[in-house]
Amino acid sequence: MxxxxxxxxxxxxxxxxxxxxxxxxxxxxxxxxxxxxxxxxxxxxxxxxxxxxxxxxxxxxxxxxxxxxxxxxxxxxxxxxxxxxxxxxxxxxxxxxxxxxGEDQDTWIASPYAPMGVLRPVDGGYVFNGRWQFSSGTDHCDWIFLGAFLADAEGERLTPPRSMHVILPRADYEIVEDTWDVVGLRGTGSKDVVVKDAFVPSYRVVDYAKVVDGSLAREAGLTNPTYHLPFSAAFPLGITAAVIGACEGALAHHLAYQRDRVQITGTASRDDPYVLYAVSEAAAEIAASRSALIDNISRLHDQVAAGERISFERRAIGRRTQTRAAWRAVQAVDEIVARSGGNAMRMSNPIQRFWRDAHTGLAHAIHVTGAVFHVAAMTEIGVEPPQGPMRSMI
Structure with a gap:
């Protein structure tokens, strides 16, 4: 369509x-x-x-x-x-x-979801405090989702922890300037934000557990299958897609650059079979990454649209597929850059910017493979993963 x-x-x-x-x-x-x-x-x-x-x-x-x-x-x-x-x-x-x-349908909402704040209950809502890093695009946003742990009336975090997503207008948080000096994705403006004693009415607080188990979408009466996808499939999708897209950009610039490049040996890159082999292999890996990401989310969407429940095992395998897609694409870009010559590292050459952006995107917590791969393998051999951090990103 x-x-x-x-x-x-x-x-x-x-x-x-x-x-x-x-x-x-x-x-x-x-x-x-x-x-x-x-x-x-x-x-x-x-x-x-x-x-x-x-x-x-x-x-x-x-x-x-x-x-x-x-x-x-x-x-x-x-x-x-x-x-x-x-x-x-x-x-x-x-x-x-x-x-x-209500007044502007193009209003943007920032994040991050990491539970770096504390939400203390008071009459009619909560008092909220915390500091968060990595609020991408925040300068252009007028509202924000922020992750928090729920506390008791004295401000002590509940045990076991209970994670919430808190929705705030721009007037209730501070964007900290000069907190995004990084090697890649510099243009995202992913700055720190701070909240100090903000009052949050109860209706602006979302129970994260209800997002994860899908009950929030059901309670809201949403019928579009997209809204019934697991959070662990929907949230990483745009992040991994951006990383793979940056890798595709690196490949495109590399191909254009190599077309007329003559190596220091005097050999034109287009006549070097070793370079051409490596370029083709990298291109295939990037294409495979794209296909894996799209196929994974499409299968999950089809399953939800058919009224099926997404099991924990399927969520874990989906996260493994998504995470590996990002790693595969970035590793392929490394092979490209290694054969681009020293001039590719000049700031005037876009290849280096896409290379830096791809690696910085890969460093996002959603692309950490350890626990994801561990849990996916455990579920496939029929072992129930333990509760706690290992399951938190799945």
Missing amino acids: PNPVLDAISERADEIRELGPANESLGRLDDQTAKVLRETGAIRMLQPEVHGGLELEPREFAETVMRIAACDGSTGWVAGVVGVHPWEMAMADPRVQEEIW
Whole structure:
């Protein structure tokens, strides 16, 4: 089926590509870059139709994020991270949805979800405090999802811990400038945010456990299968799609660069069978990464659409597939860069920026393989993984 956002992005691909250096220089998305994402509907792909969203399928979301990231890694990253937040907001209380989108359906929501805050109950809601890193695209967002642990009336975290997602307007949190000086994805502006004694009404707090088990979507009466995907499938999708897209961008720039490159030995790259073999192998690996990510999310979507429950084992295998796809693509880019010559490392050559962006994206917690691979293997041999951190990202 047609994907209007992908078509719109393709029409403006050159513009996105040309804005890449400006994003990196600013340490956030250039205002024009953000305008392009708004005008193409890139952040409304998973937003509910009742609030001006497109409710595209997750496959379409991932394909579009990859297309954007192939033009500029930082722009694709923001599209993938900020673009998934409307998916969860669709499950939230209608009152907060109206506060966010009632006047402007292009209002963006930032994050992070890491539970770095403490939520203390008071009459009518909670008092909230904390500091978070890595709020991607935050300069262009007017609301935010923040992860927190629920506390008792004295402010002591509950045992066992209970994780919540807290929704705040821009007036209730501070963006800390000069907290995003990094080697890659510089244009994402993933700065720290701080909350100090903010009052949060109860309807702006989401129980994370209900997002994970799917009960929040059912309680909200949502019928689109996309909203019934596991959080561990929906949340990583845009992140991994951005990494793979950046790898596709690196490959495209490498191919263009190698077409006329003459190596120091005097041999043209196009006449070097060893270079051509390595390029083909890397291209195949990047293509396989794309296919694995798309196939995985499409199968999960089809399973949900058929009314089937996604088992823990299937979630674990899905996370393994998604994580490995990112690693495979980035490792392939390393092979490309190793054969690009010293001039590829010049700041004027886009190859190095895509290489840095891909590696920085791979460093995201959602791509850590250890526990994911361990748990996936345990479930496949019929062993129940222990409760606790090993299961937390699945």
